[in-house]
Amino acid sequence: MLQVEQILQDRYQLSQKLGQTPSRQTWLARDLERQDLVVVKLLTLSDKVEWQNLKLFEREAQILQQLNHPRIPKYCDYFCIDDRLQWFGLVHEYIPGTSLKELLAQGKAFSEEQVRAIARHILKILMYLHQLSPPVLHRDIKPSNLILGEDKFIYLIDFGAVQDKAAVEGATFTVVGTYGYAPLEQLGGRATPASDLYALGATLIHLLTGIPPVDLPQQDARLQFANLVTLNPGFVRWLWQLTAPNVSQRFHHASEALEALEANEGFSNAIVRSQPRESKIQLQKSPHRLKIKIPRSIFMFQQLGKIAFLGLFIWIVSLGMTSGVFPFLLGLLLMLGSSLWVLLPALGETIIYFDHQHFEIQWKLFGFCWRRQQGQTLEIDRVFKSEVRNNQEKITPEVTLAAGVREYIFGRLEPPLTEAECYWLAEEIKNWLGLKEQQIGEREERENRGKKVKRRNGYWF
Numbered sequence: 001m002l003q004v005e006q007i008l009q010d011r012y013q014l015s016q017k018l019g020q021t022p023s024r025q026t027w028l029a030r031d032l033e034r035q036d037l038v039v040v041k042l043l044t045l046s047d048k049v050e051w052q053n054l055k056l057f058e059r060e061a062q063i064l065q066q067l068n069h070p071r072i073p074k075y076c077d078y079f080c081i082d083d084r085l086q087w088f089g090l091v092h093e094y095i096p097g098t099s100l101k102e103l104l105a106q107g108k109a110f111s112e113e114q115v116r117a118i119a120r121h122i123l124k125i126l127m128y129l130h131q132l133s134p135p136v137l138h139r140d141i142k143p144s145n146l147i148l149g150e151d152k153f154i155y156l157i158d159f160g161a162v163q164d165k166a167a168v169e170g171a172t173f174t175v176v177g178t179y180g181y182a183p184l185e186q187l188g189g190r191a192t193p194a195s196d197l198y199a200l201g202a203t204l205i206h207l208l209t210g211i212p213p214v215d216l217p218q219q220d221a222r223l224q225f226a227n228l229v230t231l232n233p234g235f236v237r238w239l240w241q242l243t244a245p246n247v248s249q250r251f252h253h254a255s256e257a258l259e260a261l262e263a264n265e266g267f268s269n270a271i272v273r274s275q276p277r278e279s280k281i282q283l284q285k286s287p288h289r290l291k292i293k294i295p296r297s298i299f300m301f302q303q304l305g306k307i308a309f310l311g312l313f314i315w316i317v318s319l320g321m322t323s324g325v326f327p328f329l330l331g332l333l334l335m336l337g338s339s340l341w342v343l344l345p346a347l348g349e350t351i352i353y354f355d356h357q358h359f360e361i362q363w364k365l366f367g368f369c370w371r372r373q374q375g376q377t378l379e380i381d382r383v384f385k386s387e388v389r390n391n392q393e394k395i396t397p398e399v400t401l402a403a404g405v406r407e408y409i410f411g412r413l414e415p416p417l418t419e420a421e422c423y424w425l426a427e428e429i430k431n432w433l434g435l436k437e438q439q440i441g442e443r444e445e446r447e448n449r450g451k452k453v454k455r456r457n458g459y460w461f
Helices: 051-066 100-105 112-130 193-209 233-242 254-263 301-321 325-347 419-433 440-451
Strands: 012-020 024-031 036-045 075-082 086-093 097-099 146-149 154-156 282-286 289-294 348-354 358-365 368-376 382-389 395-403 406-410
Touching (some): 100 146, 193 233, 348 419, 358 406, 368 395
């Protein structure tokens, strides 16, 4: 029976029990040889202990000996005690600090900025682990295995579930991990580097919401958290990709995830082109909301000329077809109708709203919304300036929001938005959403495709 002050291997003096299970004990001890604090993990070999647990324990010791990273506890020793019970001991460096699980239990609320910083720290550790040959998979990333050190850095501990090679066809691996943090493929014994990324994403969501992943609502096996916290949409999109149920839809490597995280660090950090000098578009943005108002066009003499010509033409035609008071009234009504047909686009305005969950495009006339389109903000995968030709081969620039196969288009005004305004609006929206810049070739391909399409039934404001 192990006790406080007991000395193991004539070197490690036990000072405080950190944890215990029927077959395991974890102690804080002092290395009398080096006068340092260390962690001693002990596994007892008894009838209740499965050989698979001993295999994992030995693997942890073997892997720790190979690792050399400043944010991973350093391996110190491995030994066996042949007492009344046979104990296997693993000794590694002690990291002074507090686990994220303890901070959550104390009621700590993590901000988006803090969680982003934690994500960067862990991704850099995973980059090191996954780039080893063979790759090392932790397989048990969760708040209790992340230590906020006294130096304010995040440390990854407890390599008891570690796997030293990725899944290959026909291979069989031990099923380990913590339910809620481990993805489906890992629970099926097929862990990959993307499995550690899923566990990291689930951990970050736990920090943001204060709710363990197993207690979060799910839809199509996806964790639903965006309505519980207020986050930058780009960060929400990043977390969604990190925790995609389908491993093929996740980031494949920690370096890829880190690059994407740094690309959407925040809407205020990106540099976008300035609003065109003559533009009357009103744009209001905050980390939580984006509103774009395209005001009604200035009424121009050009519209007056169109109205007068069209009304006069219709009136003359109607008078030539009939006689009496009726043609006068008919011509008057037709003239008024044609006037409105020309005038309405100049009097309408377009308003586009974005928040973390939804977006909405409203077309208004005299303050009344006569048409609207709605969609899910996180479904938007592209925003670009596009063009359309009408029947007279007139090119009209516009802005397109692409959400999968659906497209939401605005900007067809009279007079239309300029190309500079469309490019500026597309950049502002992409920046706020945290979308990566499209490849030039891809953008040009979509724009050229838009030029070839003649939309005959489109709305023009």
